[in-house]
Amino acid sequence: MTTASNLTSASDYFSAQTLTLLNSLSEQLHKIPGSGIFLRYVKSSYQNDPIRSAVELFLVLFAIRYLLAREYSTKPGKVRLTEEEIDDLIDEWQPEPLVTKTTPFEDADLEKRAIIVGPTGPKSRLANGRTVTNLASYNFYNLVSNEQLKERAIQTLRTYGVGPCGPPGFYGTQDVHMKIEADIAAFLGTTACIIYAQAFSTASSVIPAFSKRGDIIVADKAVNYSIRKGLQISRSQVRWFEHGDMADLERVLSRMQKEQAAKKQLTRRFIVTEGLFENTGDMVDLPKIIELKLKYKFRLLLDETWSFGVLGRTGRGVTEHQHVDAAEVDMIIGSMAGPLSAAGGFCAGSDEVVEHQRLSAAAYTFSAALPAMSAVTASETLMMLQTQPDMIAALRENVRAMWQQLDPRSDWIVCTSAVENPIMMLVFKQEVIASKRLGLEDQLGLLQEIVDECLAQGVLVTRAKALSAAASGAKSDVYTHRPALKVCMTNGLSRKEVEKAGTTIRHAITKIMTRKR
Amino acid sequence: MTSHTVLHRTISFTADAKLAPPSDSTMSSGKTGRRRRSSSIIYQEPPETVEQISDQAVNPNLNSQWVNAKGGHGSCTESGQGKAWLTIFYDIIPGMTQEISWTLVNITYMTGSYLMFHWVRGVPFEFNAGAYDHLNMWEQIDNGDQYTPAKKFLLTVPIVLFLLSTHYTHYDLTYFIINFLALMAVVIPKLPFAHRMRFAPFSGAPPDE
Numbered sequence: 001m002t003t004a005s006n007l008t009s010a011s012d013y014f015s016a017q018t019l020t021l022l023n024s025l026s027e028q029l030h031k032i033p034g035s036g037i038f039l040r041y042v043k044s045s046y047q048n049d050p051i052r053s054a055v056e057l058f059l060v061l062f063a064i065r066y067l068l069a070r071e072y073s074t075k076p077g078k079v080r081l082t083e084e085e086i087d088d089l090i091d092e093w094q095p096e097p098l099v100t101k102t103t104p105f106e107d108a109d110l111e112k113r114a115i116i117v118g119p120t121g122p123k124s125r126l127a128n129g130r131t132v133t134n135l136a137s138y139n140f141y142n143l144v145s146n147e148q149l150k151e152r153a154i155q156t157l158r159t160y161g162v163g164p165c166g167p168p169g170f171y172g173t174q175d176v177h178m179k180i181e182a183d184i185a186a187f188l189g190t191t192a193c194i195i196y197a198q199a200f201s202t203a204s205s206v207i208p209a210f211s212k213r214g215d216i217i218v219a220d221k222a223v224n225y226s227i228r229k230g231l232q233i234s235r236s237q238v239r240w241f242e243h244g245d246m247a248d249l250e251r252v253l254s255r256m257q258k259e260q261a262a263k264k265q266l267t268r269r270f271i272v273t274e275g276l277f278e279n280t281g282d283m284v285d286l287p288k289i290i291e292l293k294l295k296y297k298f299r300l301l302l303d304e305t306w307s308f309g310v311l312g313r314t315g316r317g318v319t320e321h322q323h324v325d326a327a328e329v330d331m332i333i334g335s336m337a338g339p340l341s342a343a344g345g346f347c348a349g350s351d352e353v354v355e356h357q358r359l360s361a362a363a364y365t366f367s368a369a370l371p372a373m374s375a376v377t378a379s380e381t382l383m384m385l386q387t388q389p390d391m392i393a394a395l396r397e398n399v400r401a402m403w404q405q406l407d408p409r410s411d412w413i414v415c416t417s418a419v420e421n422p423i424m425m426l427v428f429k430q431e432v433i434a435s436k437r438l439g440l441e442d443q444l445g446l447l448q449e450i451v452d453e454c455l456a457q458g459v460l461v462t463r464a465k466a467l468s469a470a471a472s473g474a475k476s477d478v479y480t481h482r483p484a485l486k487v488c489m490t491n492g493l494s495r496k497e498v499e500k501a502g503t504t505i506r507h508a509i510t511k512i513m514t515r516k517r
Numbered sequence: 518m519t520s521h522t523v524l525h526r527t528i529s530f531t532a533d534a535k536l537a538p539p540s541d542s543t544m545s546s547g548k549t550g551r552r553r554r555s556s557s558i559i560y561q562e563p564p565e566t567v568e569q570i571s572d573q574a575v576n577p578n579l580n581s582q583w584v585n586a587k588g589g590h591g592s593c594t595e596s597g598q599g600k601a602w603l604t605i606f607y608d609i610i611p612g613m614t615q616e617i618s619w620t621l622v623n624i625t626y627m628t629g630s631y632l633m634f635h636w637v638r639g640v641p642f643e644f645n646a647g648a649y650d651h652l653n654m655w656e657q658i659d660n661g662d663q664y665t666p667a668k669k670f671l672l673t674v675p676i677v678l679f680l681l682s683t684h685y686t687h688y689d690l691t692y693f694i695i696n697f698l699a700l701m702a703v704v705i706p707k708l709p710f711a712h713r714m715r716f717a718p719f720s721g722a723p724p725d726e
Contacts, residue, residue, distance in 0.1 A: 047688045056680060063676045069664040074712055213647035235568055235646055
């Protein structure tokens with residue numbers, strides 16, 4: 001009895017409380033100015049239409065709920081931390097070393113590395129006092145010891161000073177730059193040319209100037225690091241084709257064409273390849289690529305870093321060597337730092353191609369211009385190439401002599417370079433790798449021993465060194481570099497010296513390979 | 518007291534909001550890779566690659582930043598002034614009754630704001646190599662955060678405009694339906710569940726990568 005009466009009295013108490021609460025609330029509401037008008041309007045808006053009023057009421061409530069909602073981020077992985085957590089993290093943070101620890105292989109490499117004292121040349125003097133035949137420097141026409149070039153360079157230095165003091169677009173262009181641009185364009189047979197201050201950054205700057213996100217690039221798998229960086233920066237879709245395989249290239253091109261037709265897209269499309277490949281030394285099949293490019297409507301970007309000044313009767317590059325009109329190639333990238341022994345790079349093409357780069361190429365607008373000395377040296381060297389064709393013939397003779405000593409006379413190695421390429425890449429034969437079961441590490445070790453043995457016998461050669469795919473930022477390993485020995489021919493050596501050096505290398509290889517382990 | 522330092526971690530947390538994103542299968546922005554529903558008529562925009570994120574971080578997104586600006590260039594003035602000018606313009610035309618005028622204001626505003634916020638993708642300037650080409654302006658505002666002050670304002674504006682238009686059209690059914698459909702077309706894409714959601718008949722097949 002008491003519980004029932006307690007309950008009723010409790011419920012009476014609560015209802016009385018709520019009534020007084022509501023009364024006080026409505027009093028407060030009526031005190032707000034304009035509340036009467038507002039309440040009257042809401043009452044009159046009912047208009048005998050319950051559904052519409054319900055919809056409007058729902059909208060108002062939805063708006064209020066949205067306004068009161070708390071902000072949050074849709075980006076994955078965002079965490080909000082308390083002050084203590086931040087302090088803890090700061091306390092336990094250890095900086096990564098700037099330079100990782102070297103492997104024992106790299107340590108040994110560094111110890112035995114030869115240091116050249118004084119200028120490089122066909123015969124270089126090392127820090128330990130010995131004089132060796134230098135087949136490791138890029139000195140194809142022996143221009144480093146050319147007195148006439150040195151005089152010209154010193155004269156230019158006295159006239160123009162050292163640096164151009166600015167990017168080419170901002171008071172850094174001098175008359176010598178315009179002269180070398182005109183010289184290269186006339187030499188190659190294109191309409192115009194643009195100069196870059198560094199040969200390595202030329203390809204990485206030209207590619208993103210033309211190819212953007214959404215465009216398509218079909219590239220050879222063995223292209224060099226500079227081109228890979230350019231492809232990565234451009235954010236374009238890259239499709240790879242097997243190195244030197246024209247059938248695979250055609251397959252990729254036709255597949256891209258079909259994909260684009262299916263999506264009704266029309267973007268810029270490029271084929272990127274090299275004249276003489278830096279990693280393998282062999283040559284591109286340019287007429288076939290031109291035929292495919294015209295058939296599938298792609299543009300061709302040819303990197304002639306190592307073929308300009310080397311191939312062709314007068315050194316015009318792979319276009320002259322394979323009898324292709326230079327105007328058929330949309331962009332020819334080249335280097336004045338290798339065969340021309342000057343500095344910098346260039347890109348030659350039509351007027352529109354070159355003019356576009358004057359504003360949109362990163363390495364042209366945001367980097368200092370080429371020093372006048374290097375531009376003048378490049379002009380002089382270009383003149384020498386045209387007036388002294390026996391320079392090129394002498395180099396080819398030396399390359400042929402070296403080939404005779406090494407391939408096919410050696411049982412262990414084979415040369416993958418083209419026969420006109422002064423950079424000879426010597427790799428182990430497939431049967432040798434199979435019979436001795438040599439992994440990549442073993443090959444690198446053997447090559448390093450061969451280099452050391454050659455140095456002991458007075459010939460300086462080197463291994464081909466490359467960054468791993470991970471270092472270059474590539475997501476996957478598209479191409480693995482084959483371990484190779486790199487021999488850079490020069491025409492500063494007589495035929496006898498070349499033959500002697502070749503014999504030394506061959507005997508060193510045989511000695512290392514037949515050594516009992 | 519939580520500070521506002523944010524730390525990116527490999528484990529993804531969502532901030533404990535009262536209205537956290539619904540955990541059904543349509544919200545996959547926290548997962549890597551693209552999730553395809555069996556029909557692929559409605560699909561989620563895939564998350565950005567590392568290169569795209571770094572391209573987006575290079576410069577502030579001028580296209581979407583102005584909505585937060587104070588004074589004469591933020592979303593408050595733009596929509597307020599825009600609507601004021603629209604009402605004046607439509608009222609001036611002779612022979613225009615109040616109902617039609619307000620309905621036209623409503624529809625013009627909804628169409629214009631839909632085109633600007635939800636239809637057009639990317640940014641009209643060239644400063645980030647196309648890093649935002651796949652997002653419309655609503656998704657770019659505040660870097661994809663939901664319930665930010667700018668977004669709250671921009672969602673209440675159409676609702677207020679709708680309520681005004683129902684008042685001025687004297688609650689007529691036909692006008693109500695027209696205005697309500699216009700409102701739905703503008704409010705639904707702004708809700709959090711529609712973030713990065715693409716409708717294949719309108720925006721093409723999902724990208725395959």
